[in-house]
Amino acid sequence: MAALDEHRQLEPARRKSAAAFRTIAEVAGELDLPAHVLRFWESKFPQIKPLKRRGGRRYYRPEDVTLLRYIRSLLYTEGYTIRGVQKLLREAGGGSPEPLVPPATSNELETAGGGAEGDEPVSSSLSEILAELEAIRALLDGGKP
Known part of the structure; x- marks a missing residue:
């Protein structure tokens, strides 16, 4: 058993591409949240729709992970309640079936607008x-x- 642990430590870390689907364990680790919180959020936010395979195994798309990261930020950093985030997402989504993308950050706005002095x-x-x-x-x- 110790040899197996040594082998795992020697293996180079494998990274998935940005477009790869992720399991609930991977997303939970990335967002530093327990997996049960992600499952709870699925029940509260209909915008989160992981692909479910046989046996109920969840696979999150990159858009789902981005949205989860945004929800986490709103709840834990910005101090929103779950109801407040639900309302915000409803208003931002406008009832469209398209997945909601969180609003751009100020750095993204500067990049999109050129960000040059005098603009x-x-x-x-x-x-x-x-x-x-x-x-x-x-x-x-x-x-x-």
Whole structure:
């Protein structure tokens, strides 16, 4: 048995391609979540639709993993409740049968918009939000906005 463990340690780590389907154990490990949480989320978020094979084995598509990562972020980092995330996904999905893709991050927006100096901001509302956040930061630092 020890020889088998040594062999596993010597084997180079195998990585799946980005387009490969993943098992529930792989996704749970990648997202640092127990597998039962992923199964629970499937019952709460109809947008998560892993492929199920004979015997009930789940295979998650890359889009499913992206969505799960987004849901995890909303719940654990942003502080949303499950109901709040459900509402957000419903509104963002617009009832379309297409899988929902999480909104772009600010880095992706800069890349999509060119990100060059002198370009118009992606959205005036983003500029307003940034100005408000800077004013809040100044207040927290003890200065005036």
